[in-house]
Structure formats: structure tokens, C-alpha cells
Amino acid sequence: MIVAVLGASGELGTLVVEALLTKTNVNTVRAVVRKSTEQLNALKASHDRRLDIAIVDYDSPASLDIALAGVYSAVSTLQGMRPVLIDLQSKLLSACIKNNVKRFIPSDFAYDFISVAKLNYAETPRGYNHFHEAAKAIIASSGKSIEFIPISIGMFMDLFPTDTFQIMDWNKKYVGYFGDEDTKQEFTTYRNTAEFTARVLTDPKPITKTHFHIAGHQASPKELAALISEATGETFVAHQALSLPFAGMDVIWGNGWSAWPKEKLDNDYYGPVIEWTQVQDVVKTEYELRKKGLAGKDKFKN
Ligand SMILES: NC(=O)c1ccc[n+]([C@@H]2O[C@H](COP(=O)([O-])OP(=O)(O)OC[C@H]3O[C@@H](n4cnc5c(N)ncnc54)[C@H](OP(=O)(O)O)[C@@H]3O)[C@@H](O)[C@H]2O)c1
Structure with a gap:
């Protein structure tokens, strides 16, 4: 093949x-x-x-x-x-x-x-x-x-704590959001996305699904703030964002759109073969890098 x-x-x-x-x-x-x-x-x-x-x-x-x-x-x-x-x-x-x-x-x-x-x-x-x-x-x-067959993944989790998306404010200890702090959003790392894509590409059987939905982690801004606080030992809070740091972010997070229903996710379509990285793991990596003045480095190693 x-x-x-x-x-x-x-x-x-x-x-x-x-x-x-x-x-x-x-x-x-x-x-x-x-x-x-x-x-x-x-x-x-x-x-x-x-x-x-x-x-x-x-x-x-x-x-x-x-x-x-x-x-x-x-x-x-x-x-x-x-x-x-x-x-x-x-x-x-x-x-x-x-x-x-x-x-x-x-x-x-x-x-x-x-x-x-x-x-x-x-x-x-x-x-x-x-x-x-x-x-x-x-x-x-x-x-x-x-x-x-499109593959939907939500947001690339690796970008979440970086300056690219500016969702997290590391100085003010904010997790920014638009809309509702209790609405779950979905996140997947580049690496997990690549692993799932590789399996779809090499599936020798015809695939009857017309769209895959995967998400490494689903969490609301409020839940994320709690997880990040625990991971870093510092207190983060969910904070209504006033500006739009990234084009389209208002559309994604601001209209009450929430994560794909968890029970309908295709994460285990090929069995439990992928170890799904969680947002707090990625944030912890970024936190350690920032402490060493290396923010943004190695972000795709998650
Ligand atoms: N959900 C999210 O949070 C999120 C975030 C970022 C990206 N994405 C999506 O993820 C996918 C991959 O993104 P990525 O970050 O891997 O992108 P990337 O690193 O910027 O890679 C882009 C690729 O496109 C090629 N390319 C760009 N312009 C081209 C042109 N005019 N002709 C031919 N090739 C061209 C580049 O080739 P060269 O190396 O030759 O330039 C490179 O191979 C995209 O669909 C993107 O929209 C999603």
C-alpha cells in the first residue's frame, strides 16, 4: 500500500x-x-x-x-x-x-x-x-x-496556551472565552490528530462513515481554569474576552456552539490505540518552558 x-x-x-x-x-x-x-x-x-x-x-x-x-x-x-x-x-x-x-x-x-x-x-x-x-x-x-472523509478535531490543543491564539493570558492568569464559561469546547493535539489520520489512511476496508469527529479533550473555560490551576499551582480564572485575538474565534466560541457530543466521538474507532493528551498536560509543558524563557518551543511534541 x-x-x-x-x-x-x-x-x-x-x-x-x-x-x-x-x-x-x-x-x-x-x-x-x-x-x-x-x-x-x-x-x-x-x-x-x-x-x-x-x-x-x-x-x-x-x-x-x-x-x-x-x-x-x-x-x-x-x-x-x-x-x-x-x-x-x-x-x-x-x-x-x-x-x-x-x-x-x-x-x-x-x-x-x-x-x-x-x-x-x-x-x-x-x-x-x-x-x-x-x-x-x-x-x-x-x-x-x-x-x-473530513476529520474534525476542534482546536489544535498545542496552540491553546501559546501566544498564537492568545486564549490564555499568562500574566493576568486568565483563560479567555467568548459566550459562556460553561460551554464545553474541544481540543486535540497535532500529534493525536496525525495518529488518527494515519489510521484512517491505512484502513484497508472501505469506510462507510462520511466524517470523523475526534477530540482529545473536551472542557469548558471554567473547567479549563480549574485544571490549569491544578497543573501549574497558580490560580487561573475563566475570563470573558473583550477583543477577538484570532479571526473566527468569536464564531467558534461565541455563539453557544459546544463540543461534539462525547458519546458520538470516533476516538476509539480503531480501538483504544491512541493515548489522548489532555489540555492540562500541554499547558504544563508550556508553563515549564515559559519558566525557562523558552515559550513556544517544542509545542508539537505534545
Ligand atoms: N483547528 C485548529 O486549531 C487549527 C489551527 C491551525 C491549522 N489548522 C488546520 O490544520 C491544517 C494543517 O495546518 P498546519 O498548521 O499543518 O499548516 P502549515 O504548517 O502552515 O503547513 C501548510 C502546508 O501547506 C503548504 N502550502 C501553503 N501554501 C501553499 C501553496 N500556495 N501551494 C502549495 N502548498 C502550499 C505548505 O507548503 P510549503 O512548505 O511548500 O510552503 C505546507 O506544506 C490546515 O487545514 C489548517 O487550516 C487548524
């Missing part, structure tokens, strides 16, 4: 490559990138025969055909705006269909905006995913079939 990771040079992409090499027995991992990276080269050095780094020109159909030849399943871990997430991903999905790839995981890895809206957590149905709509049209017009 050959499995392709499209965008393998990114944070998640590299971890998916690593998880495929270390947690599955897949014969060949094809890391599809514009250019290789130090991390991919290091993985190549220790898994030479199983890792194939394919440098592609995304504008060249022939180059994509070479990269996707014989591929069983593919994940896109690209990050960007419309030109990447819609235009380029559409091109990649079409190339996968042309090359008879059986399964395609799009680069969602976020909240499930569509289903959450349908479950009526939000008063206004906001759920619409432009790439999913484009993908439906591409698959329908191809006359072929491909399993198109």
Missing part, C-alpha cells in the same frame, strides 16, 4: 508522515511537497525504504500523476486561503480521482462547522464549507467514486 501526504512539509503533514512510519505498517509513505524540509530529510534518513519524498509542481498535471501513481489513499494538510484550500485542493482531488486513489481526507482539521450548525447549537445555520461543496461537484462530475 502507498499512502500520500499532500503538504507534508507543514506541521500536521510532517507529523502524519511520522505517524504513518512509526504507528502503521504501510509499505510506502509518499510525502508530496513543493520542497523538502529538514524534518522530512531526517525521517527519510531513518526510514529510507518506506519514505518517498515527491517534489511536485502543483501546476503540472503530469507531475501530480507521477506523485499519485499507485496511491491507495491521500490526505491534504495544506494551509492557506481560497487559492490553496479551494482552488489547489480541487486540483488535487481531481488528480486523485484520475489516479484511482480510493480515499481523500481534505485539509479541514478544525471544528465541524456544518454539522454543529445542523445539530442546532447555533441559532443561525452558518454551516457551509466551500471546499466540501466543490468536492461534491468534482466527484459527481467525474463519474468515479472516492471516499471523501
